[in-house]
Amino acid sequence: xSLNSLLGNLAVVFSMGTSLIGIILFFLARRLExxxxxxxxxxxxxxxxxxxxxxxxxxxLALLTNDFSVxxxxxxxxxxxxxxxxxxxxxxxxxxxxxxxxxxxxxxxAASLFGxxxxxxxxxxxxxxxxxxxxxxxxxxxxxPANPFLPVLPAPLDGxxxxxxxxxxxxxxxxxxxxxxxxxGMTIPFAFAIAALMERDASALWIRLCKRPTLFAxxxxxxxxxxxxxxxxxxxxxxxxxAWDPVENxxxxxxxxxTAMIHAFMIQERRNSLSLWNLVLxxxxxxxxxxGTFLTRSGILESVHSFSExxxxxYFLIFIAALLTxxxxxxxWRTPTGKTLRSTVEKLFSLDVMLLINNLLLxxxxxxxxxxxxxxLIVELLRGQRVSIGEPYFDQMSIPIFLALILxxxxxxxxxxxxxxxxxxxxxxxxxxxxxxxxxxIAHVGFLIMAVAVAVSHIYDREDELTFTKGxxxxxxxxxxxxxxxxxxxxxxxxxxxxxxNIRKQGKDLGTLIPQLNFYPNSREPIGSPAVxxxxxxxxxLSPIQFGDDGKQASLRVMVNxxxxxxxxxxxxxxxxxxxxxxxxxxxxxx
Amino acid sequence: xxxxxxxLLIVVPVIVLFLYxxxxxxxxxxxxxxxxxxxxxxxxxxxxxxxxLEELKGKPIVLNFxxxxxxxxxxxxxxxxxxRTQFPDVQFLAVLYEDTPENARAFLKKxxxxxxxLIDEHLKTAIDYGVAGVPETYFIDAHGIIxxxxxxxxxxxxxxxxxxxxxxxxxTEVVPDLPHPNPPLTKGREKKMTGPAGSVADIQSxxxxxGSMLRCPVCRGxxxxxxxxxxxxxxxxxxxxxxxxxxxxEEILSYFVARYGEWVLLKPKPRQHLLVWILPFLFLIGxxxxxxxxxxxxxx
Numbered sequence: 001x002s003l004n005s006l007l008g009n010l011a012v013v014f015s016m017g018t019s020l021i022g023i024i025l026f027f028l029a030r031r032l033e034x035x036x037x038x039x040x041x042x043x044x045x046x047x048x049x050x051x052x053x054x055x056x057x058x059x060x061l062a063l064l065t066n067d068f069s070v071x072x073x074x075x076x077x078x079x080x081x082x083x084x085x086x087x088x089x090x091x092x093x094x095x096x097x098x099x100x101x102x103x104x105x106x107x108x109x110a111a112s113l114f115g116x117x118x119x120x121x122x123x124x125x126x127x128x129x130x131x132x133x134x135x136x137x138x139x140x141x142x143x144x145p146a147n148p149f150l151p152v153l154p155a156p157l158d159g160x161x162x163x164x165x166x167x168x169x170x171x172x173x174x175x176x177x178x179x180x181x182x183x184x185g186m187t188i189p190f191a192f193a194i195a196a197l198m199e200r201d202a203s204a205l206w207i208r209l210c211k212r213p214t215l216f217a218x219x220x221x222x223x224x225x226x227x228x229x230x231x232x233x234x235x236x237x238x239x240x241x242x243a244w245d246p247v248e249n250x251x252x253x254x255x256x257x258x259t260a261m262i263h264a265f266m267i268q269e270r271r272n273s274l275s276l277w278n279l280v281l282x283x284x285x286x287x288x289x290x291x292g293t294f295l296t297r298s299g300i301l302e303s304v305h306s307f308s309e310x311x312x313x314x315y316f317l318i319f320i321a322a323l324l325t326x327x328x329x330x331x332x333w334r335t336p337t338g339k340t341l342r343s344t345v346e347k348l349f350s351l352d353v354m355l356l357i358n359n360l361l362l363x364x365x366x367x368x369x370x371x372x373x374x375x376x377l378i379v380e381l382l383r384g385q386r387v388s389i390g391e392p393y394f395d396q397m398s399i400p401i402f403l404a405l406i407l408x409x410x411x412x413x414x415x416x417x418x419x420x421x422x423x424x425x426x427x428x429x430x431x432x433x434x435x436x437x438x439x440x441x442i443a444h445v446g447f448l449i450m451a452v453a454v455a456v457s458h459i460y461d462r463e464d465e466l467t468f469t470k471g472x473x474x475x476x477x478x479x480x481x482x483x484x485x486x487x488x489x490x491x492x493x494x495x496x497x498x499x500x501x502n503i504r505k506q507g508k509d510l511g512t513l514i515p516q517l518n519f520y521p522n523s524r525e526p527i528g529s530p531a532v533x534x535x536x537x538x539x540x541x542l543s544p545i546q547f548g549d550d551g552k553q554a555s556l557r558v559m560v561n562x563x564x565x566x567x568x569x570x571x572x573x574x575x576x577x578x579x580x581x582x583x584x585x586x587x588x589x590x591x
Numbered sequence: 592x593x594x595x596x597x598x599l600l601i602v603v604p605v606i607v608l609f610l611y612x613x614x615x616x617x618x619x620x621x622x623x624x625x626x627x628x629x630x631x632x633x634x635x636x637x638x639x640x641x642x643x644l645e646e647l648k649g650k651p652i653v654l655n656f657x658x659x660x661x662x663x664x665x666x667x668x669x670x671x672x673x674x675r676t677q678f679p680d681v682q683f684l685a686v687l688y689e690d691t692p693e694n695a696r697a698f699l700k701k702x703x704x705x706x707x708x709l710i711d712e713h714l715k716t717a718i719d720y721g722v723a724g725v726p727e728t729y730f731i732d733a734h735g736i737i738x739x740x741x742x743x744x745x746x747x748x749x750x751x752x753x754x755x756x757x758x759x760x761x762x763t764e765v766v767p768d769l770p771h772p773n774p775p776l777t778k779g780r781e782k783k784m785t786g787p788a789g790s791v792a793d794i795q796s797x798x799x800x801x802g803s804m805l806r807c808p809v810c811r812g813x814x815x816x817x818x819x820x821x822x823x824x825x826x827x828x829x830x831x832x833x834x835x836x837x838x839x840x841e842e843i844l845s846y847f848v849a850r851y852g853e854w855v856l857l858k859p860k861p862r863q864h865l866l867v868w869i870l871p872f873l874f875l876i877g878x879x880x881x882x883x884x885x886x887x888x889x890x891x
Contacts, residue, residue, distance in 0.1 A: 238817040245812050300612030302811055313613045317606065324602050332594045356882055364875045374608065375859075375867045381611045386620060387864065388806050390857030391814060397871055528819060543819070 001151040002069040004062040008149030011055035015102070016139045018047045019132040026125035026132070035120075041128050042113050048135060049110035052103040059099060059148060060087060069155035072096055072148035078161030080492060089162035091176040094297065094310050095148035100177065102138045104184045109135065112188050112213050123206055126195030127188075134187050137319050145311045164494075164520075168529070171231035179224035179251060183289040185217020186254060189261065190286035193279045194330065202275040202336035204268045208587045211265060215585060218258050219578025225251050226450075226571035237515075237530040237543040239463065239559045241567070244394040246301040249373045250292030256366035257285040260359045267355050275336050277359075283327040288366075290320055301377060354412040358405065365401045369394070406451055409444060439580035446573025453566035463559045465545065468501075470552040477560035479540055480504040484512065486551045495519040497526075497547050499554040503533065503540065515544040515556060538562040620808075622721055622729075622740040623852035629654075629731045630719040630850075634709040637692055637699075642684070642709060644735060651757040652682045652731040655706055655745075656717055658690040659698040661725045663744040668698075670745050671705040678754050686711045688725045689821050714825040721850035723808035723822075730757050794834050801830050801840060805847055806857050814857055 001009075022044030029037035059072065063086045068074045076089045076096065090096045109131040116124060142148070189210045196206035228251065229241035242248060261281040267274045295301060298313030372389045379387050466474055468483035475481075484500040498516040502509075513531035520527065530543040541559040548554070624630070629652075633643040644652075655671065657664040671683055685706035687695050695708050711717055720729060723742070730739040730753050739753055802816025807823045815823035826847075833843045847855050853863075861868050 237819055238813055240813075240817060243813050243817075294609070298613060300609065300617065302617040317609050317613065320609065321602060321606050324605065325598065328598050328601060329594075332597065353886065356886070360875070360878045360882055364871060364878060367874050368871045371867060371870055375864075377608060377612050379864070380615075381608060386852055386854040387859050388854050388857055389859060389867065390806060392804055392858040393867070396858070545819070545824075 004067050004070050005149045005151040008055050008058045011051045012142045015048050015051040018044045019136045022132045023129050026128040030125040045109045045113050049106040052106040056103045069152050071150035071152050074152045074159050076162040077159040079158050081161050088173045092162035095146045098141050098146040099148050104180050123195035126198040127191040130191035130194040169235050175227040178220050182221025182224050186286045186289050188213040189282040193282035197330040197334045200336050207265045212585050215582040219575050221255050223575040237528045244391050245303050246373050247296045247303045249369050250295045253369050254285050254288040256362050260362040263355050263358050351415050361405050368397045436584040439577045443574045443577025446570045450567050450570030453563040456563040457561050460562045466558050467555045476558045483554050513542050515542040517544050534565045539564045624737045629735050629737045632716045637708050648735045654729040655685045656688045656722050656725050656727045657685050658688045658725050659694040664726050667726050667745050668705045797834050806855050
């Protein structure tokens, strides 16, 4: 066994040990009310972080130095690829992704407990146990079915290189880690919800303890989903960014429930009510991230996202069953009964009621996406019949809810915050008050911009298929375009045919766009790469269909997609607003 | 006791569903045409002769869809070559899929002749048989009924199994009395016109609508109107022909459903799938009801 394999495996096995010991220490710390034991439990969480950091560094070095005696490097590495691609191929395949998962989870755990090191609360040991329990599951995956550090003997001289999609576009290199930051962070609210249940604590304490990591994770989940859509738009060439594919839905469902959760947090913090509902939301959100991972990685549903076959499905299934059972049992048997200050709703036209309706709408939407995603599987199980549910269904069901959400948001902007400051409405507060209030405003404006841009780009898009002969000018949607030339290039991985298109608008030269077809060996149908010219008004989108054999003709799908850039800008605002809210959130005792 | 029941009520269905999902391959689609009359065809061979299903009836047919660019098709080609001598009474046909006759001739020259190769312009026959990719093989009995379908490479064992079964079916000489749910669209059926089929804009908008309702059998993620695959393009071409010849939207959709199964519809039919349309409303109304009563209780 090579040194790298040995070190990596040792780190994983040690992390199992620290997790187990940590769980025991936390349990005893709570039982014996011992601060020393609690401090030692916390150290086990920190030890986990260092162990995973070490494992990640070992893997990165193995990737960068082409150590093909490590199974993951032999699987995704190559001597021919740039070094930065070697580094990011850490998340190009299953085993590396699970390793990254373990690292991110360990970081979240360590950061959350470090942030609370001066806080004394009975919730902390329970939350520590929950985090370490999840950590243990991922260590088990890393040790058995998804071990990236298996020794390969004899070591191959070269590897096949990572999934080519990873090298295609910079968006694909940042989409997976952003998604992990979002997904995995939802473990923290889950852990504190479990803690609140164990303590039967109905107060908003657990929310205050986990709110910062939750907001942070929510921001990354939001931006990761949009980055995935943006990548699809820039690379896949069908001119769209969202197809209601099961894998897309898998990321959207936890986002919906997490969004409901951060809004419902506000109600509990303001009124000290809704305690059970928030616990349910935290559990659902975490379960949806695990189910989403199961769905994408086990291939139980048909999807355009072809992940490699893996054997982790049964492990996830057992984990899901365990989590579901534990959560439901706790929710039923340890329902919080502590004193809650029930402040009643004075008026129906109030922010609290708006937030409640917001939750109803978001959870209904989450239910629709869940139903639509799994309905084909249910029908197949019960009737043995294959059916599909796609865009037309989801569009029809979700658009009214989105419209209702937008309307609600607009109304809530002019609703008085509370009875004492009835003249202060959200719009005006932005100008006068703290960055914490501004952050919410920014995120919501970002959401509105996105919503309008999605609607406009759907309603006013224009599309046609045009065939060009070399030198010929054609017009579409106010643009003039000419096929300047067709040139081919040979690269080690593929053969590229590029159409150089000159673009003009109202006589003004807009430069050259180069849609291209990529021919891979062993694949007859070429894979097209579109070319997009974005402006603040509209995108001009060229997607190749077919190039003539003589090199003088090109058939292109020509699209004018208005306002698309505003989707990405809006998402940036949502992301920025979320991060700002994370940074400026202060717990009561900190204020 | 009640709590245990609630627990089981939630956990068991979820696990059963996922377990079922794990135990199957979602990419395998059962053909909607099994035990149905094989769609008729009239195709040219490489020598320029016309072959129709009608004149082939009387002996079982192995109808294979293949191409020279599909690697596994070569293995399959060899399997069929040796099966030809083993089963002299079976007619082996190979429909060329997204490929040129020149490629096919070169292929046969290099590897030897197996099935009789047929040229399928615009994938019309492939679409008519609900083909999603190559290789796919249909087993048609002597009466022109599709007995079975195999997606993927044929191994000698699979081929032998299906063929001995087919030959036995001939011996019994029972003419199956089957319903005819998908008569050829070109004749017999009453045509429903929806608006003037002539106007270009109307044809375009109907094509867009129909294309957005059908799932691409090749890439499977997007509707055929958005799919860049050759198959989707040819399906759009087929839709254009249907629209121009005055078929109604429903007729066109049911043409594809008869070939690819309900799977091809991106929006399930409300009549058979009421739940998926109604449950969200019940959820919303139920949730709204709970919210309303809670709020009312709190206020009093």
